[in-house]
Amino acid sequence: MSHRALQLRLGIGAILAAAFLVIHAIPNWVSSPSNVRNIVLSPLFWPYILGGLTGLVGLGLVVAGWRAAPEAGPVNEAIDDAGAGVVRLVVFAAMMAVTFWALPYLGMVWVSMLAFVALAFLVRTRHPATAVVCAVIVPLILYAFFAHVASVAIPQGELVRLP
Structure with missing residues (x-):
């Protein structure tokens, strides 16, 4: 797999994971009391931050993959000693x-x-x-x-x- 294809696949995977977290997982599986005064201490705050950052990293990987020149060879060499x-x-x-x-x-x-x-x-x-x-x-x-x-x-x- 080329470097460009790896970047694109990782980026799309990260975007899909972030979408799953933000749309389904966090609202349905993370409970939060309604009387939390400080937003930073809310159990929902940091999962949403991590989901958003995952989406941004995925978007950056996709952009980097599109901008990268296509390569002919694989990214890593084969491992001799498993x-x-x-x-x-x-x-x-x-x-x-x-x-x-x-x-x-x-x-x-x-x-x-x-x-x-x-x-x-x-x-x-x-x-x-x-x-x-x-x-x-x-x-x-x-x-x-x-x-x-x-x-x-x-x-x-x-x-x-x-x-």
Whole structure:
């Protein structure tokens, strides 16, 4: 499959997924009390934001696919060693088990940082420095928002606590 075809298919899929979310899934499956004063704290707000962003990303992929020049060859080369994929899958399952085990001891913020870094290096990211920075900054920003702005309790660990 060419790069252009891949972009178009992914974009159309994202647009269809966003349409399904916004038109059917969120209104029918996400319940929200009528007395929520702050719109950001409503259970409907963030699903609609994610649905809208998914549609925008899909639209961007479709536009990028239309603008791309058609290519003759495939996007990726064939994988010689299929066993490496199975090993990565087993390691990923072990990482999930360790993450589940470590949550009560270290807390959600620290465990999510470690899990993100481990996953980034498991899939051999091309941007390891960016992955490490994002692994630290994103959980801290989410913690700061939910704990200090939205007043939602984030699970803290027995060994490490955040302010």
